[in-house]
Amino acid sequence: DRGDLVLGIETSCDETGVALVRVTDDGPQLLVDAVASSVDEHARFGGIIPEVASRAHLEAIVPTLDRALAQADVDLGQVSAIAVTAGPGLVGPLTVGAAAAKALAVGLGKPLYGVNHVIGHAAVDELVHGAFPERFLALVVSGGHSSLLLVNDIATDVVELGQTLDDAAGEAFDKVGRLLGLPYPGGPHIDRLAREGTASIRFPRGLTAPKDQAAHADDFSFSGLKTAVARWVEARQDAGEEIPLPDVAASFAEAVADVLTAKTIAACRRHEVDTLVIGGGFSANSQLRAMAEERCAEAGITVRIPPIKFCTDNGAMIAALGSAAWRRGVAPSALDLPVDSSMPL
Numbered sequence: 136d137r138g139d140l141v142l143g144i145e146t147s148c149d150e151t152g153v154a155l156v157r158v159t160d161d162g163p164q165l166l167v168d169a170v171a172s173s174v175d176e177h178a179r180f181g182g183i184i185p186e187v188a189s190r191a192h193l194e195a196i197v198p199t200l201d202r203a204l205a206q207a208d209v210d211l212g213q214v215s216a217i218a219v220t221a222g223p224g225l226v227g228p229l230t231v232g233a234a235a236a237k238a239l240a241v242g243l244g245k246p247l248y249g250v251n252h253v254i255g256h257a258a259v260d261e262l263v264h265g266a267f268p269e270r271f272l273a274l275v276v277s278g279g280h281s282s283l284l285l286v287n288d289i290a291t292d293v294v295e296l297g298q299t300l301d302d303a304a305g306e307a308f309d310k311v312g313r314l315l316g317l318p319y320p321g322g323p324h325i326d327r328l329a330r331e332g333t334a335s336i337r338f339p340r341g342l343t344a345p346k347d348q349a350a351h352a353d354d355f356s357f358s359g360l361k362t363a364v365a366r367w368v369e370a371r372q373d374a375g376e377e378i379p380l381p382d383v384a385a386s387f388a389e390a391v392a393d394v395l396t397a398k399t400i401a402a403c404r405r406h407e408v409d410t411l412v413i414g415g416g417f418s419a420n421s422q423l424r425a426m427a428e429e430r431c432a433e434a435g436i437t438v439r440i441p442p443i444k445f446c447t448d449n450g451a452m453i454a455a456l457g458s459a460a461w462r463r464g465v466a467p468s469a470l471d472l473p474v475d476s477s478m479p480l
């Protein structure tokens with residue numbers, strides 16, 4: 136007996152992901168996680184063009200599904216339920232995944248679960264680090280979002296405590312990367328440079344002043360920091376000075392990691408939770424990982440960060456969240472499930 140199998144489909148941005156999760160008494164088990172990325176194509180344009188991404192998903196979705204089924208040695212007929220990202224994300228890419236998922240649900244006569252991509256970034260950690268505690272906080276940081284979630288039940292009860300008021304953490308890295316003349320996406324390049332530099336420049340920490348902390352305790356803001364970096368660099372350029380790129384990168388990365396970890400740990404204390412899950416593509420960032428691990432250890436908070444391949448967009452996160460909904464007996468979505476580019480939690 137293979138247990139119930141939940142298929143997950145993710146197409147909200149630039150990765151086409153298809154994964155299979157088996158529901159067992161010991162929790163969800165990942166059978167296969169197939170991903171096709173169009174990031175190289177987007178690098179040519181310095182960003183994601185929605186039409187280019189939609190076409191890439193359309194070309195990749197069936198081969199990626201076939202590859203996942205073949206690798207897991209599973210027939211479509213054995214699938215018990217289909218989960219798909221309903222939002223947030225880019226409308227065209229979301230539509231391709233939803234159309235595929237609906238076609239499978241109709242064709243196989245199996246339930247469809249439209250799930251939230253942001254929650255998926257937290258849900259995937261159950262596949263890696265085992266059952267979740269009763270309550271925990273999740274920090275989901277990527278190119279598209281920086282959200283702090285209070286998770287009472289991953290399938291049915293997730294509260295968004297706060298989010299970024301302007302740029303997402305990864306987006307800020309990508310914008311500063313462009314400013315420093317680094318290739319797209321700039322995030323990983325700044326990470327690498329930062330490891331060679333010293334955080335000697337004091338850049339501002341958004342929403343940490345007492346008055347901001349009162350009004351926006353669980354929110355983030357990175358656009359002021361980005362502007363401060365731009366001003367600092369411009370002033371040196373105008374003076375004909377050389378820009379110490381590694382030190383600028385290290386100082387900027389430290390400011391982002393400092394704000395994210397300080398505010399998140401404060402939220403853990405306020406909400407009396409002792410477990411923090413960090414997910415989303417930006418959780419690949421070494422400065423954030425190091426600082427979160429160090430400060431959570433000091434604060435007595437267990438921090439769970441999935442390996443990088445589960446932090447970037449993938450099908451496993453959607454299969455994991457779908458399997459949680461399936462296990463909890465959540466009512467399936469209607470077959471005319473709409474996609475929602477700005478889907479709330």
Ligand code: KG4
Nearest residue numbers: 277278279305320322326416417419420447
């Ligand atoms: O979750 P993801 O793959 O896609 C979105 O949903 O946005 O996140 C990608 C984002 C990009 O902004 C990328 O520059 C950033 O995460 N990123 C990083 C690192 N790896 C990826 N930023 C800083 N340091 C990294 N190591």
Ligand code: ZN
Nearest residue numbers: 277415416448
């Ligand atoms: Zn994502």
